Amino acid sequence: MKMERKTQIVQTVTASDMRALRLGRDTAADADLVELRLDGVGDLDVAGALRDRVRPVIVTCRPVWEGGAFAGDESTRQRIINEAVTLGAEFVDVERRAPWRPEREGTTTQLVLSDHDFTQVPDDVAARMVDMRREGADVVKIAATPQSAAECLALRDAASGQPGTVVIGMGGFGRITRALPARFGSCWTYAGTAAPGQYSVSDLVTQFRVRDVTDATEVYAVTGRPLEHSASPAMHNAAFRAMGLDAVYVPLQAASVEDAQLMADALGIQGMSVTAPFKRGWDVTLDDEASRALGAVNTLKRHQGTWLGRNVDGEGFLDACDGHRIELNGRRTLVLGAGGAARAVGRALRGRRSVVSICARRADEAAALASAIGATCEPWPARGHWDLIVNATPVGTWPEQWASPLAGATAQAAVVYDLVYNPEETALLQAARAAGAQVIGGLEMLAGQAARQCIWWTGQTPSVALLAEAARAWIMADNHSR
DSSP: OOOOOOOEEEEEEOOSSHHHHHHHHHTOTTOSEEEEEGGGOTTOOHHHHHTTOSSOEEEEOOBGGGTSSBOSOHHHHHHHHHHHHHTTOSEEEEETTOSOOOOOTTSOOEEEEEEEOSSOOOTTHHHHHHHHHHTTOSEEEEEEOOSSHHHHHHHHHHHTTOSSEEEEEOSTTTHHHHHSGGGGTOSEEEESSSSTTOBOHHIIIIISOTTTOOTTOEEEEEEESOOTTOOHHHHHHHHHHHHTOSEEEEEEEOSSHHHHHHHHHHHTOOEEEEOTTOSSOOOSEEOSHHHHHHTOOSEEEEETTEEEEEOOHHHHHHHHHHHTTOOOTTOEEEEEOOSHHHHHHHHHHHHTTOEEEEEOSSHHHHHHHHHHHTOEEOOSSOOSEEEEEEEOSOTTOTTOTTOOTTTTOOOEEEEEEEOOOSSSSOHHHHHHHHTTOEEEOHHHHHHHHHHHHHHHHHSOOOOHHHHHHHHHHHHHHHHHHO
């Protein structure tokens, strides 16, 4: 029987003084190990850093030339690391390029030999990994900065499935290596704020459950660019957890549709949510009339060795209308915007026999969309009285939450539906509510889409309320962290 090795979580603690360092060390309750970054500590006391610790530590004193804060000479840095060894630190981290190695003879301290590249994934990454293993390091770690999803696979291949290996992709393209470390051959992953793209311990434990992912775990993803502020992982992982599924949903930032598909195939991903700018260009079987009519997908599913594509944008939009008992048949509706979201919404409204008009800053794009879906055009800025106004533009999205697509306009409606979901209460909705209109927020559409995707992938129906609450909690936490 194959034994699965649980991936561990390392909480990286940086500080400017000893008090803050020890506080960070002692409050890292959910981590398996704590990395003590001594390079930024002004009143450094190595013994004090190690005294009374309750979990294993990795002692690191990263030099400026390797992305750290230590600007002193190498003999001083060597003395710091050797003192940590003498005092019984469980691990010490030393750079591959350092001209020295710690004195470990007769001790139990293990060596992490590390290499960092903040600009690229080096061409010789596999050779570097081999050289570091030959030195007898207990753990070899390479952190590099991929410029595509495919370059993350070079890191995985360099790990080559050997124990005592950590590979990390820094930045947006590399976040999948942090959220799914087991599939990249890493024995642990790092949490904190010390490097670009790091997650919190809470995210790694609760959202991505990195300790529990095995070869049997089904993997799903959201793909697009950028993805740092996507609420989809929070929603789908909450649904999987509530339904008791051995599945995880991760971000797959890619450079192109082809790049995303390459990564998805390499990792055996079972289903994907697709966001901008990748809704077009997939070589897949379009599985529903909406995707065929729109020429775009927002959901993919692996089926019998191939990919099926659907577009549930319109269905998610209509679900919220139905939930609020909004009658659409014969109603005069103004759609703001002429992009992909406006196209999906306009088509869905026309399917419900709504009388649709398109209003966008670019008159040519508005005219083209109106012609395509059988709607009419209105000049920008919007004016007049309507039964329903739908904002299908990104105007009002955080951090420009004060903006409104109706600024300077005179249009009014009985119902205002804003597809923007971050913030949940947009400036447009606030003004509409104050004017006595019924309002619908974009979070409802987001959760409705996620529910339909989950049903198609798994055959199980998640709670839409749970999906919305997971997204709401994530948005609040994400906004507060920025």
